[in-house]
Amino acid sequence: MAKILVVYASDYGNTEKMAHAVAEGVTLVPGTEAVVKKAEEVVADDMTASDGIIFGSPVHMGGMDWRLKKLIDTVCSGLWMQDLAIGKVAGVFATGSGFGGAGGGAELTMLSMLNNIAELGMIMIPLPKNTPGYAKGGMQWGAYGRTGDENLNPVGVSDEALSVARLHGSNIARATKALKENPVFKA
Amino acid sequence: MAKILVVYASDYGNTEKMAHAVAEGVTLVPGTEAVVKKAEEVVADDMTASDGIIFGSPVHMGGMDWRLKKLIDTVCSGLWMQDLAIGKVAGVFATGSGFGGAGGGAELTMLSMLNNIAELGMIMIPLPKNTPGYAKGGMQWGAYGRTGDENLNPVGVSDEALSVARLHGSNIARATKALKENPVFKA
C-alpha cells in the first residue's frame, strides 16, 4: 500500500476543500491511501511514514502561508539533514484570489513549495496541460483554485478546480506507487 | 534629458504595441525621451547611452523570447563584465495568451528579465496595485497584456493593458530622472 500525505494551510476553507479533493483523487487509485492534515498537526513521523507528500497553500503576497513555511523550517529541515525524504514523490496545489488575469503570485507560491520538495530529494509531478478543466483549475506546477474574480471579490473554489485537484491527486498516487516499487535513487 | 530605451521581441505585434505604449508613457514625463528598438537591433552603445532600459517579451513556455535572451547573452553580458549598466533604472512588461486563470508562466517570464536587470545592477521599478487598469493589464513585476482568453483563443492586447503600459512607462521615466540626478551607487 502506497501512503500519501496531503498537508495544507487554509484560511477560509478553500485550500482545505482542494486538499480533500486531492485526497479523493489519491484514493481512486488502487493500492494507495491518503491522509489529510493541517500544517500545524504534521510531525516528522507523518512524513517519514509516507511514500508521497502533497503540499497545498493559499497564495499570500506571492508566497506560501506562514504555517506551512513553519512546518518546512521546523520539520522538513530535520528530514533534509538526515536524508529521510529522498526518493518520495511530491506535488503541489494552491488557491488564490488572483487579482487580475495573471495569477497574482500563484506561480512563485507553487515554486516556493517545490523548492522545499527539491531540497528534500523528492520527485516532482507537474500538472499536464491536457488535464480536463486545466483552463479553470490548473497551472504547469499543479492544481490551482482561483477563489476571487479579477477585482478581488470572493467566488469560492470552482467545481472545475476541485475536479483538477482530484485528477492531480490520482496522478501523484500513480507515480508514488510506481516509484515505490522502482526506486529512483540508489541507497 | 533622461534617455530611456524600450527593447522588445514580438511575434504577432502584441508586445510591439505594448512597447510603443510604454514609450508613450515615458514621453509624457517632462525631461525624458524614449527610443523603441527590437531586440535584434540593439547594440551595446544603445544601452550604455541610456539612463533607463525597459525590457518586454511575449511569454514562451514560461520564459522570455529567445531573441531577447540572445541580446542578453551577447550584449548585456559584456556590459555586466565591464560594470557599464550599474545604477541605471529598469522595468519589464510582457504579453501572453495565458491559458487558464493563473498567468501561464507570465510571472517567471518577467522574473527571468528581472534577473538580467539585477545582475546588471539596475534599479527595478514594479507596478503598484493601485495602477488604474491593474486588474486587466498588470502584475506586481510589471505591465502584462493578456492576448488570449482562458481557452487560448487570440483576443489581442486590450486597451486597459495598453493604458497600464503607458502608466508603467511614466513611472519608470520619473524614477530614471530622479536617480540620474541622485546616483544610488557610489563610483
Added chain:
Amino acid sequence: MAKILVVYASDYGNTEKMAHAVAEGVTLVPGTEAVVKKAEEVVADDMTASDGIIFGSPVHMGGMDWRLKKLIDTVCSGLWMQDLAIGKVAGVFATGSGFGGAGGGAELTMLSMLNNIAELGMIMIPLPKNTPGYAKGGMQWGAYGRTGDENLNPVGVSDEALSVARLHGSNIARATKALKENPVFKA
C-alpha cells in the same frame, strides 16, 4: 529625514549581525536614520512610518524564515490591501550555510522576499557586481553572508559579508532619500 526599517529573523545571530551592518550603512548617509527590529516585533505602523524597508532572513529549505513570512502574511498583506507601502524603497539580504558551491537556495530565498516587495509596490535596489567584497558577500539580489563552508560546517558571517551589508545599506539609504524627494508613483 528618510527613515529606514531593517527587519529580520535570525536563529544563531548571523542574520542579526548582518541586519546591524546594513543599518550602520544606512546611518553613514546624511539625512537618513535606521531602526532595526526582529520580525516578531514589527507592527504595521513601523512600516508605514518608514520610507524604506530592508528585509533579511536566513535561508531555510530554499525560502525565508517562517517568522518573516508570518509578518508578511499578517502585516504586509494589510498594507497591500490598503496601498500603504507603494513607492517606498526596499532591498533584501540573507545568510545561509550554503552546502556546495551554488548558493543552497539563497537565490530563491531573496526572491521570495522580493516578491512581497514587488506586490507592495516598493522600488527594488539590487547589489551591483562592482561592490567591494561582492565575491565573499554578494549576490545580484542583495548582500549574502555565507555562514557555513561547502560541507555545512559553521564558520560564522565573514567581515567581507558584513562590509557588503554596510555598503548595501548605504545604497538603499541613498535611493530612499532620492525617491522620497522625487516620488515615482503619482498619487
Added chain:
Amino acid sequence: MAKILVVYASDYGNTEKMAHAVAEGVTLVPGTEAVVKKAEEVVADDMTASDGIIFGSPVHMGGMDWRLKKLIDTVCSGLWMQDLAIGKVAGVFATGSGFGGAGGGAELTMLSMLNNIAELGMIMIPLPKNTPGYAKGGMQWGAYGRTGDENLNPVGVSDEALSVARLHGSNIARATKALKENPVFKA
C-alpha cells in the same frame, strides 16, 4: 529500451563535458540508452522519440543559453501545443563561473529550464543531497559544474561535478524506465 535525449548548449566545452557525463550515467542503467545533441541540432522527432529528456546549459546572466531557449520557443512549444511530451521524464544540469559563493544565478537558470519541463508535463527528477560529490557538483535542482573560482578565474569543470553528472544521469534513467512501464498520466 528507454531512450533518453541529452540536449545542451556549450560555449567553452564545459557544459558539453557535463552532457557526456550525464549520458554515461544513463547508459550505466540496464535497458536504457542515451543520445547527446547540441540544442541547434535537435528537431521535434528527437524529442517525441525519447522517453526522457535532460536539458543542460551554461549560466548566462542568471538564465539559460539563448540557443537552448530558441529550441524551447521553436520546437518545445509545438510539442506543448499538441500534448506530445506529457508523461516523459526530465532533469536539468548547468555550469557556471559562479562569481562569489552563492551560485551566480545557477538556481534561476535551472528553474527556467524546469519551467519548460513542467509546461510540457514532464516528471522532474531533482538531485538528492546525499549524492556523493554534491558539495562540489550539486544543487537541489540538478548537477552543477562550477567552472570558475569566486573571482571569476576559469578552472574548468571538476571531476566531482562530472561524477555528480553521471549519478544524475543514472537517476533519471531509472525513473524514465520505471515510469515508461507505469504511466503516471492517463491517456
